[in-house]
Amino acid sequence: MTALALHRVSVSLGGARILDSLSYEVERGEWVALIGPNGAGKTTALRAVAGLVPYDGRLDVFEHDAAGTARKELARQVALVPQVPLIPGDITVREYVLLGRTPYLGYFGTERRTDYRAVDAALDQLDLVPFAGRRLDTLSGGERQRATLARALAQDAPLLLLDEPTAALDMGRQQQVLEIVDRLRTNHGLTVVSTMHDLTLAGQYADRLLLLDGGRLVAAGGPDEVLTRALITEHYGAEVEVVDAPGSGFVVVPVRRSQ
Amino acid sequence: MRRGDARIWVPLALLFLATALLTGVLVGPVHLGAVNVVRGTFAHVFGLHSPLSGADDAILWELRLPRVILAAIVGGTLAAAGASYQGVFRNPLADPYLLGAAAGAGLGATIVVAYAHDSAFNGDLLPVAAFFGAGIAVVAAYVLGRSAGAAAGPAALVLAGVTIASFLTALQTFVQQQHVDTVQEVYSWLLGRLATTGWREVGIVLPYAVVAWVIIIAHRRLLDVLAVGDEEAASLGVNVARVRLFVVVAATIATAAAVAVAGLIAFVGIIVPHTIRLLVGGSYRLLLPLSVIVGAGFLVFADVIARTVMSPAELPIGVVTAFFGAPFFAVVLRTTRRTA
Numbered sequence: 251m252t253a254l255a256l257h258r259v260s261v262s263l264g265g266a267r268i269l270d271s272l273s274y275e276v277e278r279g280e281w282v283a284l285i286g287p288n289g290a291g292k293t294t295a296l297r298a299v300a301g302l303v304p305y306d307g308r309l310d311v312f313e314h315d316a317a318g319t320a321r322k323e324l325a326r327q328v329a330l331v332p333q334v335p336l337i338p339g340d341i342t343v344r345e346y347v348l349l350g351r352t353p354y355l356g357y358f359g360t361e362r363r364t365d366y367r368a369v370d371a372a373l374d375q376l377d378l379v380p381f382a383g384r385r386l387d388t389l390s391g392g393e394r395q396r397a398t399l400a401r402a403l404a405q406d407a408p409l410l411l412l413d414e415p416t417a418a419l420d421m422g423r424q425q426q427v428l429e430i431v432d433r434l435r436t437n438h439g440l441t442v443v444s445t446m447h448d449l450t451l452a453g454q455y456a457d458r459l460l461l462l463d464g465g466r467l468v469a470a471g472g473p474d475e476v477l478t479r480a481l482i483t484e485h486y487g488a489e490v491e492v493v494d495a496p497g498s499g500f501v502v503v504p505v506r507r508s509q
Numbered sequence: 510m511r512r513g514d515a516r517i518w519v520p521l522a523l524l525f526l527a528t529a530l531l532t533g534v535l536v537g538p539v540h541l542g543a544v545n546v547v548r549g550t551f552a553h554v555f556g557l558h559s560p561l562s563g564a565d566d567a568i569l570w571e572l573r574l575p576r577v578i579l580a581a582i583v584g585g586t587l588a589a590a591g592a593s594y595q596g597v598f599r600n601p602l603a604d605p606y607l608l609g610a611a612a613g614a615g616l617g618a619t620i621v622v623a624y625a626h627d628s629a630f631n632g633d634l635l636p637v638a639a640f641f642g643a644g645i646a647v648v649a650a651y652v653l654g655r656s657a658g659a660a661a662g663p664a665a666l667v668l669a670g671v672t673i674a675s676f677l678t679a680l681q682t683f684v685q686q687q688h689v690d691t692v693q694e695v696y697s698w699l700l701g702r703l704a705t706t707g708w709r710e711v712g713i714v715l716p717y718a719v720v721a722w723v724i725i726i727a728h729r730r731l732l733d734v735l736a737v738g739d740e741e742a743a744s745l746g747v748n749v750a751r752v753r754l755f756v757v758v759a760a761t762i763a764t765a766a767a768v769a770v771a772g773l774i775a776f777v778g779i780i781v782p783h784t785i786r787l788l789v790g791g792s793y794r795l796l797l798p799l800s801v802i803v804g805a806g807f808l809v810f811a812d813v814i815a816r817t818v819m820s821p822a823e824l825p826i827g828v829v830t831a832f833f834g835a836p837f838f839a840v841v842l843r844t845t846r847r848t849a
Contacts, residue, residue, distance in 0.1 A: 300744045325746030336599075336738035340791025345733065352734050353746035358727045385790075405745070 252313060253278045253409050253441035254299060259307035260465075261294050268294045270465035271307070278312075278408075281435060281442040283456035285449060285476070287486050290462040292445040293333065296411045299443070300330040311409060325353035329407035333414040333445075335398045339387030343397050346386055347372055350404030372404040375437075376430065392423035396430070403434060410434075412444035416451065424448070428455045449502040453477050461485060473500050518789050522802040526581070529806035529813075533577035536813050538820075539568055550574065575705040580812040580826075581805035582711065583703070583771045584781075586718045588804020590760040590767075591778020592785075592796055593725050596732040597753045598663040605764040605778040608670035608757070609646035612677035614768040617642025619681045619695050623688035635698070636713060636769035642677075643765035649673050651757070663739075663753070701774035701827030703812050710770040721763030722801055728756050732793035774808070774827045780834045781807055784841050807834075 254276040261269040269291040276282050284292040298305045301316060301324050309316045311327050319327070329350070338346070350372070351365040373379050376396045381389065386397065395415065402410060415431065416424035432455060435442050446452035452459055453473035461469040461476050463485040469476045477500045482490050493501045534546050541549075545560050549569050552559040559566045587605050594603035606612075617638035625634055650673040654666035685695055705711070731752045734742045739749045767774075781804040785796055808826070814833060815824040 297740075302740055302743055321743070321748065322746035325744060328744075330741070330744040332741060335741065336736075338733075338736035338791060340786055341733065341736065342790065342792075345790075345792045345794075346737075349734050349737060349745060352742075355730070357731075360730060 251278045252276065252310070253280070254443065255308075255310040255313075256295075256299075257308040257310075259295075259298060259305050259309055261291070261298050261303050261305045263294070263303065268465050269298065269305070272462075272465075272467055274460060274467065274470065276441060276443060278441050279435070279439060280458065281432070281444070281456045282458050282460060283452040284443065284445045284460050284462060285447075285452050286462035286468075289464075290485075291465040292462055293413050294465075295462070296330065296413050296443065296445060299409075300324075300328050300411055302330075322353050325405065325407070327407050328409045328411060329402040329405040330411045331398050331402050331413065331415060333417055335394075337386050337394060340385060342383050342385060343378055343389070343400075344369065344373065344382040346397055347378075347400045347404050350401040350406075353405065353407075368404050368406060372400040375403060375434065376400045391418055392420075392426065395419060395423070395427055399427070399430065399434075403438070408439065409441045409443070412442065414445055414447060416446070416448065424451060431455070449477055449482070450500070453499045453502070477502060515795055518795060518799060519802075522799050522806070526802050526806040526809075529809035530577055530581065533580065533809040533813050534569065534573045536817060537568070537573060539565065541565055541569060541573075571707050572705075575708050575711055576703055576812065577809055579705055579711050579714070579770065580703050580808045582714055582718045583767045583774065584777055584808025584811075585801040585805035586714070586721065586763045586767045587774060587777040588781035588800040588807070589722060589725050589797060590764045592782035592793070592800040593728075593732070593756050593760040594778070595782060596735060596793055597756050598667055599736065599738075600663070600667060601783070602779070603667070604776075605760065605767075606674075606773070607667065608650040608761065609673035609677060610643040610761060610764045610768065611773050612674040612681065613642035613644070613646025614639040614765065615642070615699055615773065616646075616677045616681040616684070618698050618772075619684050622691045622694050622698070623684050636710075640765045640769040643768055644761070646673050646677055647757075647761045647765075697825065698772045699827075700825035701772040701830075702823075703771055703815075703826055714766045714770045717762050717766035721759040721766075724759035725756060725763075726797050726801070728752060729793045729797045732756065732797070736791075736793075772827070774830055776827075776830045776834045777804055777808060780830075780838045784838060787841055 252275045256272050256274050258271045258273055259269060260267065260271050272295060284295060286292055294303060297303045299309065301321065316324060347369050348361060351361055351368060354365060355361065373382055376399055378396055378400055381393060389397065415427055419427060428451060431442060434440055458472060459476040460467055461481060468485060469481050477492055479490060479492050482488060489505050489507050491503045491505050493503060495501045531543060535541060535543060546569060549559045549561045549566060553570050561569060590605035594605065594607050595601055618635055621634045621638040650670040654669035657665035685692060731747060734745055734747050735749065735752060742749050782796060782800050785799045785803060789795055789799065811829045812826055815826045815829045818824060
């Protein structure tokens with residue numbers, strides 16, 4: 251079953267074409283990483299899938315046309331974790347994760363026992379139980395990222411969109427967060443589409459990579475097909491070496507040639 | 510005390526309000542007695558025989574109770590409206606007068622005082638003019654803010670409110686300068702006043718206040734969702750524009766009604782919600798109901814001070830809320846920062 255199918259999806263914002271006729275299919279349970287230089291349209295692609303920007307073309311989520319799906323129904327299918335989530339500082343982690351249950355509640359409805367159970371489960375999955383009563387603004391960057399993931403998990407959506415999940419985290423926290431995402435994907439049967447700046451990590455965690463440049467899909471496939479020196483040099487304008495590290499995929503290293 | 514625990518904070522807030530109401534009814538030149546006040550009030554509500562003498566009963570039922578109840582309604586409304594505006598605009602400095610409501614009401618009232626000063630309808634016309642002035646100002650701000658496009662977000666609406674307010678204040682100042690003889694009356698209204706003629710003012714403001722409270726409190730969970738930003742709220746399935754519109758309309762109608770009967774009472778909409786945020790936490794689930802209760806009690810106490818410190822003269826209540834409210838808030842800010 252395809253979790254996500256894009257057919258010639260284009261997005262124009264303020265007269266500029268940000269995403270140009272993107273077609274791709276993501277199978278259920280896959281992890282697909284969107285890579286590409288700044289301004290390539292990676293984030294816009296995620297926002298289109300989440301129904302946050304108008305688009306041309308057709309976009310199917312679990313084989314239903316997303317354009318014909320009500321906002322609330324779509325929110326039960328697709329959870330988005332933005333790159334820089336707006337963190338309301340003066341609420342607790344538990345109150346924040348509870349917001350993930352919004353798509354299941356009526357306009358004036360309040361949470362039922364099943365909603366609180368989902369929140370408890372999400373807090374437990376992300377080792378946030380000891381933090382449940384803490385204010386969000388007292389958490390470190392890595393803990394906040396986990397809180398945001400817990401909110402997305404509480405949303406109970408089978409398709410998880412992550413915009414730069416490791417931005418602003420140190421090396422250890424980056425690995426930790428990606429391992430958590432991979433574990434959630436396996437345990438909950440989630441499909442993950444994430445944008446990634448770190449090509450090495452993208453190659454290590456994602457099943458397939460989509461390389462975007464100027465709003466167009468320029469390469470797609472496994473890490474061995476996309477993480478090549480030629481493609482990266484051409485589209486990132488970067489001098490790199492790609493090293494095959496046995497057992498952990500490809501390592502993309504920037505090199506300085508001019509010296 | 511555990512933050513965010515409704516079982517502790519709601520009874521505490523209700524106790525505060527009850528104390529305020531009782532104090533408000535008891536304080537005055539004529540001594541009535543706490544027991545008589547409570548029994549006399551019940552007698553009126555349930556149609557029983559009042560234990561108070563005729564004159565004392567009139568003081569209670571025609572003078573003190575209407576004023577205390579009016580103060581409670583206006584205070585609860587301004588505090589809830591303030592918390593609502595802060596929520597929908599994600600701006601801690603938003604207050605009930607943000608979208609030009611105060612300036613519009615001020616202009617409406619000034620026009621009535623200036624041009625209909627000797628008319629027999631002056632007293633009836635002033636709240637009506639203030640109400641419409643506030644309403645027109647907010648609609649104008651909303652239309653102007655929307656013209657910037659949805660992408661401009663809540664900031665555009667706030668800027669539009671500031672623009673409309675400046676324009677209307679200029680008009681109001683102009684009208685006031687043309688009619689210097691009425692400056693005193695306009696000024697006293699601008700500073701806020703809780704003068705009552707029996708239950709008339711309560712009757713004017715109560716329907717709007719109750720409807721607004723119900724709508725605002727019904728949106729308490731959705732205001733929590735809005736706190737994560739428009740886009741994330743939308744990705745959680747919320748129609749952000751609709752929530753914002755409903756809450757702004759409810760808060761604005763309530764503000765306009767409060768301004769119409771009580772003039773401009775500053776600071777309640779800022780100080781009450783923020784004090785609750787510091788003590789209880791920022792979730793709107795508890796913040797909104799508590800704002801109504803605590804705001805009501807706060808303004809009743811402020812009115813007691815306004816009536817007594819320079820008795821028999823009265824201080825404008827807007828002066829009292831700011832003069833006592835500001836230092837109180839400073840203390841709350843300092844002590845919670847230290848323990849946080």
